[in-house]
Amino acid sequence: MAARTLYDKLVDTHVVRNLDDSGLVLLYVDRTVLNEYTSPQAFAGLRAAGRKVWNPKAALMVVDHVNPTAAQRTRAMPDRGAARQVDYFAENARDFGIEYFDILDPRQGIEHVVAPEQGLVMPGMVIAAGDSHSTAYGAFGALGYGIGTSDIEHYLATSTVRYRRLKTMRIHLTGEAPLGVTPKDIVMEVIRRIGADGATGYAVEFSGPVVSNMSVEGRIVISIMIVEAGARGVVIAPDQKVLDYLKGRPRAPKGEMWEQAARSWLILASDPDARFDREIALEVSEVAPLVTWGTSPDQAIAVTETIPDPGQQAAPEREAAARRALDYMGLTPGLPIQSVPIDFAFIGSCTNARIEDLRDAAEIFRGRRVADGVRAIVVPGSTQVRAQAEAEGLAKMFTEAGVEWRQSGCSMCLAMNDDVLKPGQRCASSTNRNFEGRQGPGARTHLMSPAMVAAAAVTGRITDVRSLLAGARQ
Amino acid sequence: MIPFGQVTGVAAPMMAPNVDTDVIMPKMFLKGVDRSGLGEGAFNLLRFSGGKPNADFILNREGYRDANFLVVGPNFGCGSSREHAVWGLQQLGIRALIGTSFAGIFNDNCANNGLLTISLDADVVAELARVVADSSRNDVTIDLAAQSVRFDRGRRSIGFDIEPDRKEAFLTGRDFIASTLVFADDIRAFEARHRAENPWIV
Numbered sequence: 001m002a003a004r005t006l007y008d009k010l011v012d013t014h015v016v017r018n019l020d021d022s023g024l025v026l027l028y029v030d031r032t033v034l035n036e037y038t039s040p041q042a043f044a045g046l047r048a049a050g051r052k053v054w055n056p057k058a059a060l061m062v063v064d065h066v067n068p069t070a071a072q073r074t075r076a077m078p079d080r081g082a083a084r085q086v087d088y089f090a091e092n093a094r095d096f097g098i099e100y101f102d103i104l105d106p107r108q109g110i111e112h113v114v115a116p117e118q119g120l121v122m123p124g125m126v127i128a129a130g131d132s133h134s135t136a137y138g139a140f141g142a143l144g145y146g147i148g149t150s151d152i153e154h155y156l157a158t159s160t161v162r163y164r165r166l167k168t169m170r171i172h173l174t175g176e177a178p179l180g181v182t183p184k185d186i187v188m189e190v191i192r193r194i195g196a197d198g199a200t201g202y203a204v205e206f207s208g209p210v211v212s213n214m215s216v217e218g219r220i221v222i223s224i225m226i227v228e229a230g231a232r233g234v235v236i237a238p239d240q241k242v243l244d245y246l247k248g249r250p251r252a253p254k255g256e257m258w259e260q261a262a263r264s265w266l267i268l269a270s271d272p273d274a275r276f277d278r279e280i281a282l283e284v285s286e287v288a289p290l291v292t293w294g295t296s297p298d299q300a301i302a303v304t305e306t307i308p309d310p311g312q313q314a315a316p317e318r319e320a321a322a323r324r325a326l327d328y329m330g331l332t333p334g335l336p337i338q339s340v341p342i343d344f345a346f347i348g349s350c351t352n353a354r355i356e357d358l359r360d361a362a363e364i365f366r367g368r369r370v371a372d373g374v375r376a377i378v379v380p381g382s383t384q385v386r387a388q389a390e391a392e393g394l395a396k397m398f399t400e401a402g403v404e405w406r407q408s409g410c411s412m413c414l415a416m417n418d419d420v421l422k423p424g425q426r427c428a429s430s431t432n433r434n435f436e437g438r439q440g441p442g443a444r445t446h447l448m449s450p451a452m453v454a455a456a457a458v459t460g461r462i463t464d465v466r467s468l469l470a471g472a473r474q
Numbered sequence: 475m476i477p478f479g480q481v482t483g484v485a486a487p488m489m490a491p492n493v494d495t496d497v498i499m500p501k502m503f504l505k506g507v508d509r510s511g512l513g514e515g516a517f518n519l520l521r522f523s524g525g526k527p528n529a530d531f532i533l534n535r536e537g538y539r540d541a542n543f544l545v546v547g548p549n550f551g552c553g554s555s556r557e558h559a560v561w562g563l564q565q566l567g568i569r570a571l572i573g574t575s576f577a578g579i580f581n582d583n584c585a586n587n588g589l590l591t592i593s594l595d596a597d598v599v600a601e602l603a604r605v606v607a608d609s610s611r612n613d614v615t616i617d618l619a620a621q622s623v624r625f626d627r628g629r630r631s632i633g634f635d636i637e638p639d640r641k642e643a644f645l646t647g648r649d650f651i652a653s654t655l656v657f658a659d660d661i662r663a664f665e666a667r668h669r670a671e672n673p674w675i676v
Contacts, residue, residue: 016664017657020639026657028664030675038555040507051651054661057676066505081505088507124672132555132579146579148557150586150650158654160661164637196492197549200575230552232578253674261674296492317489317547324490414554416501435496435553437519 003271005168006235007203010143014126016160027163029155030125030142033111034061034098036089037416038130042153043092054159056097060120061089063103064110065416069379069406075103078418096156109382109408112136112224112350116216117384119249123238123265128161133350133432135227138234139219140242141268143203145233166232167277169202170270173210175285180466182360183218184352184430184449186210187225188290188300190282196298200230202278205270210284211236216245217356224351225432228297237269289465291337292434292447294325299434301337303452303464309333328436329444330424337462340446344427345370345457346439347450348379348406349413352430355388357381357450361430362394364454364468365401371460377404377419379411403457415439428456476588477647481569482615483542485625486532487603493546494553495580499562512558513565533566537609543616545603546573548596551580560587570616572623574599585640588647590616592623592634602632618644 004012016026039061046053053059066082077083086103093100101108107118112133115121123141128134130152137144151161171190191198204226211219223234243262246252253261288302299322301308310322310333326332331340347353347361358380370376378398380386386408389395395405412419413431415438421427423442430453434445446462455465503515520531527534533541544563550573551559560583563571570590584591594602605626606612615624618641624631636644643650654661669675 014668017660020637022637022639024637024639026654026660028661028668037504038557041509041557044508049651055665079505084507085505122674125675130555132553146555148555148560148579148583148586150557151582154586154651154654157651158658158661159665160654162650162654196552197575197577200549200552200577228552230549230577257674261672264672296494298492317491321491414496414501416504433494433496433553435494437500438496441500441519 003274005270005274005276006141006205006237006268007143007168007233009268010124010126010235011165013124019162023165025163025165026160027126028160029128030058031120031127032059032152032155033115033129034059034152035065035111035131036063036085037065038149039092039152040085040088041149042156043096045153046156051157053096053098053156058159059098059156060115061093061098061100062108062111062114063089063101065410065414067103067409068417069409069411069419071406073104073407082417106383109384110350110353110410113354113381113385116140116220117249117382119246119252122246122252122261123242123268128155132227133224135231135234136220136224136350138223139216139236141236141238141265143233143235144223146227166203167201168205169199169278169280170205170207170276171280171282173206173208173282173284175210175283177210177284177287180289180451180469181284181287182449182451183214183221184225185287185290186282186284187222188297188447189287190226190280191229192290192298192300194229194280196229196296198229199226202231203233203235204231205276206234206236212239215356216241217354220354221351228432238265289449289452291452291462293329293331293337294322295328295434295436296321296325297432297434297447299325300447303337303462305337307331307333307335307337338464339461341426341461342374342428342446342456343425344421345374345376345453346412346427346429346431347453348381348411349431350381350410351432352450353379353381353385355385357430358385358389358394360449360451361454362397364451364458364465365403366397368401368458370402370457374457374460376402376457377406377412379406380408382408401458412439428453428462475586475643475647476564478569478588478590478618478644480615480617480619481542482613483569484538484540484612485543485545485572485606485614486538486541487545487607488532489545489547489603491547492549492552495551495556495559496553498551498559499556503562504556504558509561512562515558516562516566537612540567542567543570543572543614544568545599545606546571548574550576552577555579557583560584560589564589572599572602585643586650588644590618590644592616594632594634598632
């Protein structure tokens with residue numbers, strides 16, 4: 001058989017049947033996670049057609065997008081729309097027999113944090129879910145990707161989706177990341193190089209020594225964020241680190257079954273001579289901490305740089321977009337990005353609210369104070385991450401620095417709850433979208449790593465985190 | 475899904491790159507459990523400011539208020555998976571989008587709802603956008619059966635590609651779930667084999 005990529009192998013092992021001669025297949029999907037805002041119309045569709053869920057055990061329902069993150073948590077939802085969505089969500093869980101983590105469940109959290117935490121994401125699986133950041137699951141050697149509500153309904157009714165094979169792209173990462181440069185910075189560097197549509201139509205495999213050396217959590221960060229370059233699926237070959245992460249998790253196999261699973265997982269990889277439709281290589285030793293200046297995730301610069309001149313964009317539409325972005329962001333070309341003051345600092349989201357992210361941020365907050373006039377909040381990715389951060393003493397470092405320590409949820413990543421910026425407010429954010437209006441109408445978002453957000457919070461302006469790191473302080 | 479045959483109407487140029495689903499359907503309109511009210515939400519922060527129509531926005535301008543098609547820039551529909559963006563465009567009266575590339579989830583969402591997306595070369599899209607920017611020449615006819623876009627008062631016609639299966643679905647307005655359930659036995663057989671090979675998957 002011809003050499004195949006890991007992506008091809010995962011698709012091949014999940015094809016129920018071909019639907020035509022041009023590569024359209026009926027693809028079996030092993031698992032989904034549902035949230036309260038992209039699922040209601042799917043359940044309504046099932047109800048209207050009198051259909052059942054094919055395999056209720058393969059789904060998990062978690063409230064994460066609309067819930068408040070106030071320190072004292074109750075089941076009450078602040079607005080009527082959110083309350084209705086959560087009520088309907090619970091009703092659907094009950095009526096269709098799907099497991100449900102409600103807001104007070106100790107396993108609650110952002111779906112992409114919770115599913116791995118519970119051991120629900122295993123190598124070799126195909127996982128599709130109603131959230132674009134479902135590429136997260138690629139970090140485990142599963143094929144993860146996002147779907148819309150119609151496809152959720154199709155999945156629930158059939159355990160399959162109609163699927164057309166993607167082109168394949170390999171992003172090979174070599175070298176050694178300098179001090180202060182995180183997986184977030186590496187993936188932001190890839191995105192600014194290939195553009196916000198650079199991976200549109202592709203499934204991406206990350207490879208190389210940087211990936212091998214990266215923690216599973218770091219791999220989740222790059223798998224999630226590369227969707228901002230348009231990637232429609234991510235895979236990373238599983239290794240011992242993935243096994244170590246999974247072993248002992250609530251839903252991971254145990255005993256002899258674990259041994260059998262582990263053997264089959266460790267051989268999952270692209271064949272050495274597999275060909276990819278596109279290859280990208282990045283040497284990470286020259287990557288610096290990155291910050292976005294515009295309203296698309298590819299509009300980013302190193303923290304040491306100045307705001308670029310839109311006139312240097314090649315295409316007229318790109319130039320117009322850059323001018324519009326600068327106008328929206330209230331910035332001018334030539335301005336050092338480090339001179340830009342912030343009003344708000346947000347550490348949270350499926351991209352960067354795992355325990356490692358909170359440790360990175362706490363390291364910067366330790367012994368410092370949030371600058372006057374800045375409001376900073378930390379929203380852990382799950383209730384379990386929150387408990388761990390408290391046990392490790394991180395929460396105390398946050399609160400002593402004047403940072404608000406919150407309950408878990410998506411919160412200010414898309415601001416569907418009551419954590420919303422006011423028009424014109426400028427936020428240093430560990431999220432992965434800086435779109436117009438994303439964090440509130442007129443809100444200005446600068447994407448960066450959690451440690452960079454912490455650095456901005458304590459100085460009151462966008463700051464090179466390297467100047468605050470212990471090793472750099474002479 | 476809504477069937478699509480031949481549709482004639484007005485096309486509005488909207489050539490900015492990377493128009494994301496947050497812009498197409500802002501979060502304030504996502505608190506429903508059905509599809510109602512999304513026409514108001516579509517491009518809401520661009521269409522209105524301070525409760526009044528924003529005169530600069532293309533869909534508020536004379537000749538484009540009842541547009542049926544959008545001629546769009548690259549990577550239209552990037553970002554969040556929210557299908558509300560597609561439902562809102564449809565409720566606004568949009569039947570097709572013509573551009574160079576569409577973001578993946580958004581493109582599938584369009585296909586699942588009968589909102590036609592047509593991908594053409596960049597120079598062709600730019601030419602079409604130039605022509606329809608003249609509001610006296612912004613009539614366009616999309617004939618799916620013939621796979622053609624006629625514009626400039628019928629003087630010009632360009633062909634487009636579409637996968638046969640997708641074309642068939644658009645023409646008939648097919649229920650994809652019903653078509654898949656025809657293969658229920660195949661799914662069950664697959665499932666039995668797959669679970670035997672991977673017994674840790676429930």
